[in-house]
Structures are given as C-alpha cells and as structure tokens.
Amino acid sequence: MKFQAPKGTRDFYPAEMAWRRWLEGKWRAVSIRNGFEEVEGPIFETLELYTAKSGDEIVNQLFQVTREGSDKIHAIRPEFTPTLARMVAEKANALPKPIKWFSIPNLCRGEQPQRGRLREFLQWNIDMMGIAEPIADAECIFTTVDLLSELGLAPNMVKVKISHRDVVRRILSRLGVADDHMVATFELLDRREKLPDDVFRERANAIGLDGTALERLDQVALVRYPTSEPWDQIKARIPLPESDLEDLADLHDKLRAFGIDDWCEYDLGIVRGLAYYTGTVFEIHEITGAERAMAGGGRYDQLIESVGGPPTPAVGMGMGDVVLSLVLQDKGLLPHDVMPQLDAFVIAAAEAAQSRVPDLVATLRAAGLHARFSYRSTTNVGKLLKEAAQHHARAAVILDDNTLSADTVAVKDLATGEQTDVPSAELTSALLHSRR
Amino acid sequence: MKFQAPKGTRDFYPAEMAWRRWLEGKWRAVSIRNGFEEVEGPIFETLELYTAKSGDEIVNQLFQVTREGSDKIHAIRPEFTPTLARMVAEKANALPKPIKWFSIPNLCRGEQPQRGRLREFLQWNIDMMGIAEPIADAECIFTTVDLLSELGLAPNMVKVKISHRDVVRRILSRLGVADDHMVATFELLDRREKLPDDVFRERANAIGLDGTALERLDQVALVRYPTSEPWDQIKARIPLPESDLEDLADLHDKLRAFGIDDWCEYDLGIVRGLAYYTGTVFEIHEITGAERAMAGGGRYDQLIESVGGPPTPAVGMGMGDVVLSLVLQDKGLLPHDVMPQLDAFVIAAAEAAQSRVPDLVATLRAAGLHARFSYRSTTNVGKLLKEAAQHHARAAVILDDNTLSADTVAVKDLATGEQTDVPSAELTSALLHSRR
Numbered sequence: 001m002k003f004q005a006p007k008g009t010r011d012f013y014p015a016e017m018a019w020r021r022w023l024e025g026k027w028r029a030v031s032i033r034n035g036f037e038e039v040e041g042p043i044f045e046t047l048e049l050y051t052a053k054s055g056d057e058i059v060n061q062l063f064q065v066t067r068e069g070s071d072k073i074h075a076i077r078p079e080f081t082p083t084l085a086r087m088v089a090e091k092a093n094a095l096p097k098p099i100k101w102f103s104i105p106n107l108c109r110g111e112q113p114q115r116g117r118l119r120e121f122l123q124w125n126i127d128m129m130g131i132a133e134p135i136a137d138a139e140c141i142f143t144t145v146d147l148l149s150e151l152g153l154a155p156n157m158v159k160v161k162i163s164h165r166d167v168v169r170r171i172l173s174r175l176g177v178a179d180d181h182m183v184a185t186f187e188l189l190d191r192r193e194k195l196p197d198d199v200f201r202e203r204a205n206a207i208g209l210d211g212t213a214l215e216r217l218d219q220v221a222l223v224r225y226p227t228s229e230p231w232d233q234i235k236a237r238i239p240l241p242e243s244d245l246e247d248l249a250d251l252h253d254k255l256r257a258f259g260i261d262d263w264c265e266y267d268l269g270i271v272r273g274l275a276y277y278t279g280t281v282f283e284i285h286e287i288t289g290a291e292r293a294m295a296g297g298g299r300y301d302q303l304i305e306s307v308g309g310p311p312t313p314a315v316g317m318g319m320g321d322v323v324l325s326l327v328l329q330d331k332g333l334l335p336h337d338v339m340p341q342l343d344a345f346v347i348a349a350a351e352a353a354q355s356r357v358p359d360l361v362a363t364l365r366a367a368g369l370h371a372r373f374s375y376r377s378t379t380n381v382g383k384l385l386k387e388a389a390q391h392h393a394r395a396a397v398i399l400d401d402n403t404l405s406a407d408t409v410a411v412k413d414l415a416t417g418e419q420t421d422v423p424s425a426e427l428t429s430a431l432l433h434s435r436r
Numbered sequence: 437m438k439f440q441a442p443k444g445t446r447d448f449y450p451a452e453m454a455w456r457r458w459l460e461g462k463w464r465a466v467s468i469r470n471g472f473e474e475v476e477g478p479i480f481e482t483l484e485l486y487t488a489k490s491g492d493e494i495v496n497q498l499f500q501v502t503r504e505g506s507d508k509i510h511a512i513r514p515e516f517t518p519t520l521a522r523m524v525a526e527k528a529n530a531l532p533k534p535i536k537w538f539s540i541p542n543l544c545r546g547e548q549p550q551r552g553r554l555r556e557f558l559q560w561n562i563d564m565m566g567i568a569e570p571i572a573d574a575e576c577i578f579t580t581v582d583l584l585s586e587l588g589l590a591p592n593m594v595k596v597k598i599s600h601r602d603v604v605r606r607i608l609s610r611l612g613v614a615d616d617h618m619v620a621t622f623e624l625l626d627r628r629e630k631l632p633d634d635v636f637r638e639r640a641n642a643i644g645l646d647g648t649a650l651e652r653l654d655q656v657a658l659v660r661y662p663t664s665e666p667w668d669q670i671k672a673r674i675p676l677p678e679s680d681l682e683d684l685a686d687l688h689d690k691l692r693a694f695g696i697d698d699w700c701e702y703d704l705g706i707v708r709g710l711a712y713y714t715g716t717v718f719e720i721h722e723i724t725g726a727e728r729a730m731a732g733g734g735r736y737d738q739l740i741e742s743v744g745g746p747p748t749p750a751v752g753m754g755m756g757d758v759v760l761s762l763v764l765q766d767k768g769l770l771p772h773d774v775m776p777q778l779d780a781f782v783i784a785a786a787e788a789a790q791s792r793v794p795d796l797v798a799t800l801r802a803a804g805l806h807a808r809f810s811y812r813s814t815t816n817v818g819k820l821l822k823e824a825a826q827h828h829a830r831a832a833v834i835l836d837d838n839t840l841s842a843d844t845v846a847v848k849d850l851a852t853g854e855q856t857d858v859p860s861a862e863l864t865s866a867l868l869h870s871r872r
Contacts, residue, residue, distance in 0.1 A: 005481075014474060014537070033804060037450035037454075038450060041441070062503070063510075064502050065501055067498070068498075069546075076512075106479055108480075136811070257795060358693040371469065371471070
C-alpha cells in the first residue's frame with residue numbers, strides 16, 4: 001500500500017522546514033518590533049462564518065469538515081480574518097484598544113495547484129483594530145515593507161500598489177454602477193486579468209458598465225501614481241472632488257512620514273477579491289509582474305460588527321509563503337545556512353569508553369549544547385570522525401582509555417583539525433565558549 | 437449574527453499565545469540539542485492512511501474533509517506518526533540513516549471535550565528511524581525526560597512508565613490469548629481504567645482471558661519495578677524465560693547509562709491504544725495519577741514498511757500540550773513573564789514634533805528595536821507616559837521643541853524614572869545597549 005500527500009499540499013523535510021522556520025522567524029521578529037502581539041485560532045470554523053463573510057471565490061474553494069455522529073458542518077480556514085473578527089467580537093470590551101495582532105496560520109483553499117498557488121499554505125497576518133484614521137493603514141503598510149526590507153528586497157524589486165474602495169466606488173458610481181452591484185463589480189475587477197476579455201466585457205455590461213464607461217474606467221485604473229509625487233499632483237489626476245479624497249490625502253501624508261514612499265504607488269485598478277473590504281486596499285507585487293500578488297490587505301471597518309461585535313474600525317494585511325518564496329528564490333535571497341548547528345559529536349575510541357558516551361552526551365545536552373553520537377558499535381576513530389563531519393559537527397569529543405584513567409577528553413575542532421585535551425569538568429564550558 | 441469557536445477548540449489571545457510559543461520554544465530547543473531535525477506535513481491526509489494504520493479509537497474520532505466537485509475523502513490528522521511514516525517511505529532511500537525527526541503539529545480528534553482532552557491540540561513528536569537496538573528507545577525516553585527537566589519537573593512529580601509489547605504478548609500468550617486477538621487485547625487493556633469492571637471482564641472473557649488468567653495477569657501488570665533496581669532483581673519477577681527479556685535488559689542498561697533511571701519504572705500494565713506499536717511502549721504520568729497520560733510512545737518497527745517503504749525499525753514519542761499545561765499549572769511551573777519586551781514608546785510632547793514620530797519609530801524598528809507610539813492626537817506628556825507604562829515599555833522617547841532645534845531626544849527609563857538627553861544619532865545604540 002502506497003500513500004501520497006494530498007494534492008497541492010507539502011511535506012516539509014528538514015531542509016525545507018529549516019527554511020520555513022527562518023521565514024516564520026522573520027515574520028515574527030518584524031511583527032513584534034512593530035508592536036503586534038501574536039494570536040492563533042482553531043484550524044476549522046463554523047461553515048457559516050465563511051459563507052457569510054468571505055467572497056464567493058473563497059467560499060467555492062472551502063474544504064468542508066464533518067464528523068460521524070454530528071450534523072454540524074465546519075470548514076478548514078481559507079483565511080484568518082473571519083477568525084480574528086470573531087475573536088475580537090467575543091472579547092471586544094475586555095481588550096485594550098488599539099488592538100494590534102499578528103498570526104502565522106496555515107490556510108487551505110481548494111484551488112487548482114499551480115505556480116504560486118497551493119491548497120495548503122502559510123500566511124502572515126497583521127491586523128490593527130480600533131483606529132479609524134489612515135495612520136493605521138500606513139503602519140500596516142510600513143510593517144509589511146519592514147518585512148520586505150528585512151528579507152533583502154528593495155523598492156526596485158517589489159512595489160506596494162495602493163487603492164481605496166471608497167474612491168473606486170465613487171468613480172464607479174459616476175460611471176453608472178448601482179450601489180447594490182458594487183461588491184460584484186469589485187470581485188469582477190479583481191479577476192479582470194484572469195478572465196478572457198469577452199467574458200469580462202459581458203459580465204461588466206450586466207453590472208452596468210458599458211463600453212464607454214469601461215473605457216473611462218480604464219483611463220483611471222490603468223495609470224500608476226508614485227507615492228513620492230506631491231499629493232496636489234496626484235489628486236489632480238483622480239476625477240473626483242477633493243472632499244472625496246481626504247482619507248487618501250491623509251494616508252499619503254502618513255506613508256511619507258514613515259519614509260516608505262519609494263516602495264509605494266497608487267493603482268486604482270487594485271480592488272481585492274474579498275467581500276469585506278471598505279476603504280484602503282493594497283497588494284504587493286514583484287515589479288516585473290512575473291508572479292501573482294505576494295501580499296494583500298485593506299480596511300474592513302464593518303466586519304467585526306457583522307460577526308456580533310461592537311463597531312470597530314480595522315485594517316489588516318495577509319502575506320502567503322508560496323509566492324514570497326518564489327520571489328526570494330528568483331532574487332537569490334533565500335539563505336543557505338539555516339540548519340541548527342551541531343556543537344559536539346561524541347566518539348568512543350576504546351570499547352571500555354563506549355558505556356560512558358550516553359552519560360557524557362546527557363551532560364552536554366543538559367547544559368544546552370547540541371550533542372550527538374554514533375549508533376554504530378565501532379571504535380574506529382577514522383570512521384567516527386567521518387560521521388561527525390557528515391553531521392557538520394563543529395567539534396568531536398573523543399573518549400579513550402586515557403579519558404577513563406586521567407579524566408580528560410580530547411576535543412577536535414573539525415574546522416581547523418586542531419585537537420586538545422580538556423579536563424572532563426571543563427568540557428561543557430569550553431564547548432559553550434567556542435560557540436559561534 | 438454571533439459566532440463561536442467550534443466545540444473543543446481554543447482561541448489563543450496574546451497572553452495564551454505567548455505561553456504557547458514559550459512551550460514550543462522549549463520543545464524545539466530540547467529536540468535540537470538531542471539531535472532531532474524538524475519536519476512538518478499537511479493538515480489533512482487521505483482517509484485510508486488512518487483507517488489502515490491507526491487504532492479503532494482514533495478512527496472513530498476522525499474529522500473528515502471533503503470538497504465540492506471532488507469525491508476524495510481526507511481526514512484532519514488525529515496523530516502525526518502516519519504522516520511521518522509516509523514521508524519516510526516516500527524518500528527512504530534518499531534519507532541518511534538514522535533519521536531523527538521532531539515536529540509540533542496541531543492534531544484534531546472528535547473526542548468529548550473534558551479535562552485534559554480537547555478536539556484540537558498541539559503535540560510534540562520525536563521519532564528515530566533506522567535503529568533496531570534499544571539505544572534508540574532509551575534516547576527517545578531520555579529526550580522526553582530532558583524536556584520534563586527543562587520545564588522544571590522532577591522525578592518526584594512525574595514518572596515514565598515503561599512496558600514492552602513483546603513481553604506482554606508472551607505473558608498473554610501463556611495465559612491463553614490467541615495471536616489474532618492480541619491487538620484487540622492491547623486496546624482492551626489500554627482502556628481498562630476507563631471501562632466499568634463488568635464490561636471489561638465480559639470483553640476480556642470473549643478474547644480468551646477468563647477469571648484465573650485475568651487474576652494472573654493482574655499479578656504481573658499491577659506491580660511497578662523502578663528502573664533504579666538492578667536488572668537481575670527485576671527479571672526474576674517477570675514470569676518469562678531470560679531469552680524473552682533480552683531487549684528489555686538492554687533497554688535497562690541504556691536507561692541507566694543515560695542517567696535517567698530515577699525518572700523511570702517498568703509497568704507492564706501499560707500497552708498503549710495505537711495498533712502499530714511493536715516493542716517498547718511508555719507513558720508519562722503525573723505521579724499522583726491525578727491527570728491523564730502526559731505523553732506516550734513506543735516502537736513501531738512495521739509501520740513504515742506497511743505504508744510502502746523499506747523495512748525500517750522506528751521508535752517515537754508524542755506529548756500533547758493540554759495535560760502538560762494542567763500539570764505545569766498545578767505545580768506552579770508556568771512562567772509569568774513571556775510577553776515580548778517593548779524597548780521604546782515614542783512620545784511627541786509638542787505639536788510640531790508629531791509628524792516626526794513615524795520616522796523615528798521607523799528608524800528604531802529598522803534597527804531591530806521594538807518601538808510603539810500613541811494613536812491619540814494628544815501632546816499631554818503625563819497621559820502619554822501613562823500609556824507607555826500600560827504597554828510596559830522600558831523607555832519613553834520624548835520629542836519636543838528642543839528636539840527639533842537641538843537634535844536631541846529625552847529618554848526616560850520607565851523602571852527608574854531617570855530622564856536623560858541623548859543625541860538623536862546615538863538613540864538607537866543607546867536603546868540596544870540598555871536591552872536586558
């Protein structure tokens with residue numbers, strides 16, 4: 001009987017896992033220094049939490065969870081935001097505001113596996129709740145940029161594309177899209193590049209966007225405005241009165257105050273597929289457009305109230321590990337040396353010393369040293385040193401007849417080849433001291 | 437609309453999550469220093485992987501996973517060992533032996549939630565593959581004890597109860613249990629304390645264990661033998677010839693070589709519920725018996741071959757977070773101060789300084805410092821210092837009119853109350869230097 005990993009999922013063997021832990025460590029360190037606190041939730045939630053709150057695209061990809069003897073239907077989480085909203089709603093009054101949370105959940109979506117898309121993936125989430133002003137949107141984007149920069153990426157490699165649903169809504173409204181078609185229009189615009197042109201036009205027409213309106217939309221949506229330009233110059237190019245752009249003007253000011261305007265540009269063609277976004281929305285893209293979006297986020301001021309909480313303004317960002325890793329690989333930014341270092345490989349060079357090995361290994365480990373030994377019964381030092389080298393040990397600790405009589409051990413530095421006798425009682429401190 | 441977390445699952449708010457990360461950090465550090473490398477697998481697997489390999493108890497508790505448009509049935513992992521066996525089987529020839537892996541998966545079982553049992557929990561797994569000798573069993577137990585000791589537990593609080601399925605099988609065989617009833621007998625014995633006495637006796641009789649045989653079994657199974665006793669004394673009390681006890685004799689020798697005999701005892705009443713165990717089995721119990729088993733493990737020499745791999749001897753251990761946390765809480769061993777420390781809370785004491793805050797915060801964060809600021813528009817230093825204290829900041833960095841003219845900032849140590857002026861250019865290194 002042969003078994004395989006389910007389609008679109010991954011097995012993390014030690015080398016892949018070490019890289020995953022490295023990335024998680026970066027996500028965590030950047031989150032913490034930006035003032036976010038970590039949270040986690042269940043791997044599955046009530047099905048209704050998603051059917052009520054996520055967009056159609058995600059709902060169609062749900063993995064349903066059932067159990068014999070129960071008629072409850074759950075779903076493996078396809079995104080973290082509904083869980084987060086539920087958690088905030090449940091304890092809203094007990095939580096000091098503002099709330100700044102991060103999480104690194106694994107998520108499942110039944111998509112067709114392809115480059116940049118898997119059925120199970122990791123996603124770094126940061127969310128700020130309780131701040132209605134664009135300073136929160138700007139800090140979310142800043143934290144995302146802090147991560148990109150920490151990984152070695154630069155403004156000439158990736159771009160934060162920023163839009164605003166209120167602004168796009170007002171433009172669409174002026175082009176003839178009715179309010180009750182607005183969410184469907186956002187979902188359609190989000191899928192624009194994935195749909196054949198004629199299918200897109202047909203669906204757009206059905207929503208109220210005819211040929212002329214689409215053309216005028218393109219004039220707005222296909223232009224990019226670098227954040228480094230002065231606001232007066234940008235606002236003149238958006239076909240709305242100044243009073244409709246106050247939120248975006250404030251965001252512009254804050255992005256520049258954080259000093260990240262060279263990483264960002266406005267791109268009103270960005271709308272995001274999720275149903276619950278309200279104000280600012282943004283995506284991170286590799287600059288050549290070679291990959292899918294590396295991250296996305298936005299403001300969702302109504303979500304927490306809609307799951308039973310008090311009215312709570314909120315803004316957040318999600319970054320998956322799959323596209324990010326493709327971009328890092330492509331730029332040569334994946335680290336090489338991420339496996340834990342082996343401090344000592346303990347060798348018995350004489351039969352009488354073999355029974356001493358476990359005890360010495362136990363002593364080293366209790367001191368926090370990473371120590372291994374051979375499971376073979378040989379006392380051939382050459383073979384055992386070779387095994388130590390295969391494990392990339394920094395030192396071999398050699399027990400022999402001399403050890404038993406004089407109570408010293410030989411320590412061989414496997415980088416330099418130098419061998420010295422060390423009193424047994426000083427071995428632990430010597431090995432700790434020589435740690436890189 | 438109100439939503440709740442699914443029954444038996446947990447929401448980890450920042451305080452609970454910080455504790456969870458602390459525990460995961462301990463599991464990881466102990467694993468690494470004992471020479472284990474981390475792996476992970478998918479959150480769900482083919483249903484058949486479990487129905488074929490796990491015991492009935494686990495199979496009855498599976499959460500099934502389905503997706504519209506597909507007739508494949510998967511199950512959320514109720515344990516990690518089948519995934520591990522599949523991963524080893526798939527790459528057996530490419531993996532250097534011995535294989536020593538650890539993992540910290542979340543697992544789901546549809547049990548009735550109760551003290552010590554949840555429907556989703558974390559489990560630390562360590563597994564050694566490719567070593568048939570009891571040195572591997574002993575090192576698995578040693579690593580488990582290393583963790584218990586690292587957490588502050590001691591031999592007078594918890595006990596490793598060790599048994600051996602071959603030994604128990606031979607005793608049962610002599611008592612009249614047929615070979616094809618053996619797995620069912622193990623499962624029955626494992627549930628002995630959970631079943632009413634008459635139900636247990638009825639089922640035992642059906643398997644071939646009548647009144648006299650059960651009595652004789654009790655004479656063996658209810659006695660404890662401390663590992664610190666000499667082997668000759670122990671073996672004399674097990675009703676089997678010496679040739680049937682060689683494996684256990686070797687294990688005894690290795691447990692003592694690792695110096696953990698005061699943590700262990702033999703308890704032939706331990707059999708473990710899982711179908712795939714072959715030789716050594718063990719459980720960790722709080723010494724008063726107040727809680728369920730804290731951890732369990734054993735040898736499963738046939739599992740990897742049965743999922744399509746080459747014959748590969750293996751031994752492993754799994755430790756959940758739920759019972760462990762109850763025991764740690766009960767012993768007062770849960771740490772208090774596990775939230776990340778806040779290095780600096782940046783305050784604008786003058787309106788002209790407010791726009792400088794994001795830039796300074798960005799600089800501190802880029803240097804790896806954990807920095808926050810207030811989202812309120814006030815410049816009232818008293819209020820802002822109070823906010824800094826609520827965040828448990830170690831320092832407040834105060835920008836005022838003086839900052840703008842003289843390019844210095846005031847740094848207030850919030851532990852001592854001492855305030856000093858620091859040149860802006862030296863702020864980062866001063867804060868890094870004063871880190872605990």
